[in-house]
Amino acid sequence: MTTTSPKPTDAAEATRYRPQEIEPKWRATWAAEQRGTTPDHVPGKDNYYSLVMLPYPSGDLHIGHWYNYTGHDAFSRFMRMRGYNVMQPIGFDAFGLPAENAAIKRNVQPRDWTLANIANMHDQLKLMGANWDWSREIVSCLPDYYQWSQWLFLEFYKAGLVYRTKAPANWCPNCNTTLANEQVVNGRCERCGTEVIRKEIDQWLMRITNYADELLRFDGMDWPEKTVTMQRNWIGRSEGAEVRFTAEVRRAGKKASDADATETVEVPVFTTRPDTIFGVTFFVLAPEHPLVERITTPGRKKAVRAYVEAASHQSEIERQSTEGTKTGVFTGGYVTNPVSGARVPVWVADYVLLSYGHGAVMGVPAHDTRDFAFARTYGLPIVQVVAPEGEEPSDAAQWSESRSAMGRLVNSGAFDGTVAAEAKAAIIAEMEARGIGNRAINYRLRDWLISRQRFWGSPIPIVYCPEHGTVPVPQDQLPVLLPDHVDFKPTGESPLRYVPEFYNTTCPICAGPATRETDTLDTFICSSWYFLRYCDPGNREAPWSQDKVDQWMPVDMYIGGPEHAVMHLLYARFFVKALRDMGHLTFDEPFKRLFHQGMVLGSDNQKMSKSRGNVIAPDAVISQYGADAVRCYLMFMGPFDQGGPWNNQGVEGIARYLNRLWNVAIFAESLPATAKADATPHDITRQQHKVIKRITEHYAHLRFNTALAAAMELTNTLSAARESGEAAQHPTAYREAVAALVRLLAPLAPHLTAELWQRMGHTASVHDQDWPTFDEALTQDAIITVPVQVNGKLRATVEVAADADEATIRAVAEGDAKVQPYLEDKTIRKVIYVPGKLINFVVG
């Protein structure tokens, strides 16, 4: 049966909360007054730089963006109301592979695809009601931005922090491009998941390793401990020694039959355990080690070449799958241990990586688990050289596993009996004296590969001249523009190679014919300095002016996902340190405080993905419940750094809450406006001050879930006061509590609170109000409830005046009828009294 519902004619209906009407109205108002625009300086206010990781313009704003940006917006608005001049910029990290994939797939230009996505995301971002400063927007794929990425590349080049070299690179056969080591995830391409293979290729790198030691310091930085640990592990500093073994190898280009066919070369190796040098029973080279070919004896050549060949075809994933079993092959060659003089066989094994240390390992099977497994597999000798204090050396050949415990040296010639820790220093000293080795520090961190054989990135401003070689483009000739229309063929070479008007150019030095570099820059370059450009986005003379950067940097709060804990956050730190040393910046670290938001999961508690069908599209939920409800629900879900599963009923609950809040606030309009204030503070007022205190602390720590819970408590108190008639008797207390509540929720529900504040008769926006303050005295109740324990077990609660002293409370507690039975016939041995908390009788 269908009936026509009556038109809303009564007063209640006319004042209903209708987010669909008020939200667009306020967004239009804010856009018209350019509310988010932040001046560089406001007299009497400190600047506060509140940064959020800029999005990649994939085309759709997903619920994860909403989560991230709502927390950032709420925190920024909170800081603004606390009196800071808050900069809250937004932009787009717009270069990258997806645009190129789209171009190949749909025959569109990456530029058109990207700009269309940005336009779409502008609309979606504006739906959030966030207080972005659109006047500072940056789009990294536009020439007025990437011109300065190129300029910075040249600064790094001049400073000797950029170099080009041919070396093995990670190569993704699907994307036809190289990847930084940091971009390889479990041996697979981070973007497409294809297994990565190794390939020799010319490429540009940045010397981030020059800053390894300084990047290990985090003095005075308010960062999650977990992220600091991850960066430390990523840099992976280890102290030890470089030991130069010697080998007789065939001279390059000579045949074995030649008279002067051989020469002695040094083979350096890094070890963290120089104290075990006398326990070396074999030596291992990485399959890619340059000496492998020359050290291999003619009889072993076939076997070694086959092994090296197989290893080069193996991806890291395949190397991993042989977990536990070590493979390798004997080269027939030997090296001499420079300390002990022992001659040991040289093997090639893929458990040794060329990229770490010197690509070689001195095999000490007795005291290293991997060396032990290798020695067992191939029947190599195992010699104990360290014995724990007070323990006799034993036959290592009989051991079932290696022993890494420290102790005193044995079987180590002149060093026998030396404590291992001292032996390390003593052996290093002897090696340095004899010129056969030295103390050394090794890092896991490698230089940053910044070349991409792609179109959709900033061109690298380098020209190759037959006469003058590699020539940087003069900085006043920037930008090197990306051509507008190109063909996309995944050939393995950048499409720029096939655009003659780009590729063919003239040498900046001699004006003769030359060619351009066709590789483009890693997009992590763009995101390593965008926070500097926000400070001075319109500057046409320089990437930024010193003056403007000094007004804002370093960033006070940086919010973004934990997936960027290492790469982006390490690169940005490196950029700032290098630019400081070049004289472009005056500070050491870009981000003072860092916060990682959690992840929104599907209602099935799983990561959202199209294949699971558990993806929540924000737009539909927003049109149903409004942006404020979605914002509040996301922040109420759980701790901001934890995320949690999406639940449709949860949004409904929050929508109901906002409606209740609305009704509680609107009710104030019906109260007499001229009422006198209460002579003594009403309970509503005490609750108000308590909640202001709590919410203020919660916001400061980005604990939005508990902030909202506290706001709900105050709302419930007001609602009860309305129902009971208390509100009518104390209209001033009620009205003031409502006014506080509306301001407290302004960061989380900006539209709703703006509307309510205006209805309360204010002409200035709620978002321009000062943050509510509290009176500490009013956060205390006049009567407090004190739990009474006997032997730690709760037996009663008693009500006493808040200022009652211990003796009074003890007397009341002891006299309580519920407590009495537990104290009868017992001796009170001890009384624990925690003021304001509890009283505990210890009886026996």
Add this chain to the structure above:
RNA sequence: GCCGAUGUGGCGAAAUGGCAGACGCGGUAGACUCAAAAUCUGCUCUCCGCAAGGGGGUGAGGGUUCGAGUCCCUCCAUCGGCACCA
């Protein structure tokens, strides 16, 4: 294998070493209504009990303490990250 995090009602979760489960969802009973929606009110960890009241309870087991979800040790489970780093 190594490193890190997390385990609390039917669910999301609260809790500076001090009344475990705030706040919300769901459930349930009721008010209003011809009825429904919306709104409002009560109850909702569990067991025993008509009740008053009492017992148990924060992954498992130990420990420190007057007192432990919280601190320490061992173990189990789940989720992340890294992975032959010499």
